[in-house]
Amino acid sequence: MAARLLKALVGLLMTVESSASVTIRKTGRGPTGYEVDFRYVNTTAKRVLIGGGIQPFTDQFHTTGTEYRFNGRYDPHDYQPGDFYVSNPSPQLPAEPAYKWPYEMKRSDDEDGLWTYTAPLPSGIYSFAYLVNCNYAPNCSIDTGHLVIDPDLPPFMNVPGDQVASSFQVPFDAEFQASSELNTNFDYALDAPDPERHRGEVKIVNYTSPGSIHPAPDVHDFAIYLPADYRRPRCKKREYPLLYLSHGAGGNGADWENLGRMSHIMDNLIRLGHIPPTVVVTPSFYNLDASLQDGRRFIYGNKSHSVPVPAAQRVRENFEKHLFPWVEEHYDVCRNASCRAFAGLSMGGLLTYEMFVNATDYFDYYGMFSPATLGPFIDAAAVAAKPSLKEKGIMVAYGLYDFVFPMARNLQTALDAVGIRYITRVTPFGSHYWNTWQDELWWFGRKVLWKELPFTVRTGRQNRS
Template identity: 35%
Template sequence: MHIPKVISSLTLAVGALGKGTAVRKTGKGPTGYVVDFVFTPNSTTHASSVLLGGFPLFSDSLHGSLSKTDGYSPYEWKSDMFSMRLSPDYGNEADNLAGLEMTHNEHTGDWEITVPLPSGTWLYAYYPNCTTGNWRNCDVAIVDPSNLPIEAFAGDQLLSAIQLPFDREFQVNDYDWQLPLEDISKRGNVSFHRYSSPGSTYPYPNVHDVGVYLPYEYGKIPNKKYPVLYLSNGGQGSDSDWFQQAQIHNIVDRLINAGKLEPTILITPNWYDLGFTLEEYQTNATLQAEYLDVVGYSRFFNKVRENFFSYLMPWVNENYDVSNSSSNRAFGGLALGGTLTLAMLFNATDYFSSYCIMSPTPAPSAGDQQYNATISPGLRDVGILTGAGFYDTTFNAARDWETALAAENVTYLSHYSMSGAHQWSTWQEIVYVYLKEALWKPVPYGRKTSFNQVNPLSGGVPYRR
């Protein structure tokens, strides 16, 4: 059994962020809570202005689409609004990426602003000396010195995270399932580790890094073996993304504590810097979904799959009390990490029993040989949950993938965030549903029930066709 030293862990109580930024309950509209953001510059930061940014502004269903949003400010927030990120490939981000101007406190030297925000997780940073009001165009992002991010190495994360509770008097959507568990003794541990990976280039030659979450009871129950879920980052991400940007450890803590999820080990691998790149696998094949080199991505992520099975999985199995049964192993990922999950699904079908594919890039079309039982044996015997955001740039790809699954008689579950775009709030919601409703449940998911079963509401009368 391996009980690691916690290298990096951060679970902050609301309103306990130290000298600087803090959450405050107001009991007033628009949300019932505000965040007092306080940025204390260091001796090398000489700012004439500072923007608070990092989170998209708000829209509602009347003003939001894949290509536009009116970008309402937090001060205009109403209970039917949601924060929606537009992707630069699809629309003009100017309106929803406007920064909020902070005020300089001449007495303390700090930059300050008070912002109402609804419940959930909010990512932010400070942007000094911007030439425009759009924080994406600023030269530098500074994380909050009073609220440092969870990261394996300094600079991995460019945004701090703040979490606010739900106030039923002013809000409709309750995201308290993202907040730290109140009972500190029941919180799990987050840590980052290095393992031997020949060919890897970061953080050191032939060494790679990985994030690990252990449930609070780990190491306290002799001889217990735990199920393990691998969750992959997306494009331009790292092994700390799921902990910092999704606060996944809080979500898992709460579900375990509520008896909705079996205590589970979480592994967050990083598929960058393994010694080969996406660019090396690019092809001149016909592109799908406007810009995605599906053939090249498939080849690259199969190379990642081979690397993980050669080095990462053996390290996990050797160092942690994980079950050796495929029924207790699962893999999930978002965006390009969803493409990696597809590579696992079609090429490591017998190793994992469950797959969570979020905002995926295009999958094999109906009729592709990868669905053939002789090519991918067991494909119809595993659990699959797939989904995206309603405003997600990968929405069409996700729906096309589901159409292909149905055409090939592969059962699945799906979840679409109706206010979600290609952003972390969408993937938080999908993974929450997956953990709560699907993971470690009987597979395959989504199998139709027989109409001959007894109707429990009819006094024993069978269903009729």
């Protein structure tokens, strides 16, 4: 059903006389060794911008703290090794004359309706949409016709409108991008070689969830990654380790694949032997129950601002009642805590903390990525009442330029106070954005998933490469 809906969406876009393409070229020259060509055809457009997750760049010597006070905001044409992109550039600072974002496409003089833009982008994940005849990005929407999804690179989603950005990944070129100050190589999110042996399958699944209001009454959805090994014939049934991976506020279950290339990261973690073949479920925590959000339908990135985030406790209770049993019934996944994990970003990090405290015995591993945790946190009395809290594998991860930096530190202080061990990842180029969460998922697999418990001061030191 999802594939048919995507084709219908592409067909709709094509009827408004638009077509597009994104080409990633290895150039063998600076500044990055790669160039990305955007081509968009629209015969009626007067102006076209490239909006979304192609952020301005900065560097660690011109960026301070976690308040987005970026003294350096650079166009990709001014890239230097060690530069990285960050979300939400500070509006308090005047823009440098060379800084122009969103990036403006140029109309061709030779071909009718052709708009082009070329950028020398470095390694990383980039999401985007075309903003047509719209001078202020927050006012651009699909409903008004100002926001146009690339018809040849549609997003991974369940229902048209649930995602409003396409994405692509640029490789790393050591000759032009290597830096002695900072490693910004994101090649672990590229396609794994040998599709038959190393590439898993990712798809949208609709499941029965009484009370859900989207995508249909009493039906909810998640995306699932099945490793390449899952489809191979075997003599006896195998139960695969299972990771639940949550989106954040303003997102849905397709985010991790569409914007974070989760399946590629998992393929490479498995291919390189960091983890055994693992199933990943990325659920949606909106629309579970009309009472959680006053009956309003949530649409990612388009009409989300008025929709409240459901309470983590309510989401946990719903998942325990409907999602977890359904997944176990329909997939060959493990049935005990030792091979189950829960992780999430931002508000999904808060949901992970909720799972850790109140679904403690269901999972043995927890990844709190950029966790939006405000407290109150567990205390000594809570740990005394539930000693298993000290026997779990935990990662607390956040970006050096992440606005949740103080929240994550407060969480770590609380864990320290009750003697709970955990692994930390402070992403050195990280803001509250997808390059940070890709990095954190990679290191969660490298250092935490399915490692021996309880954690000690030596946990994670066996992987030094």
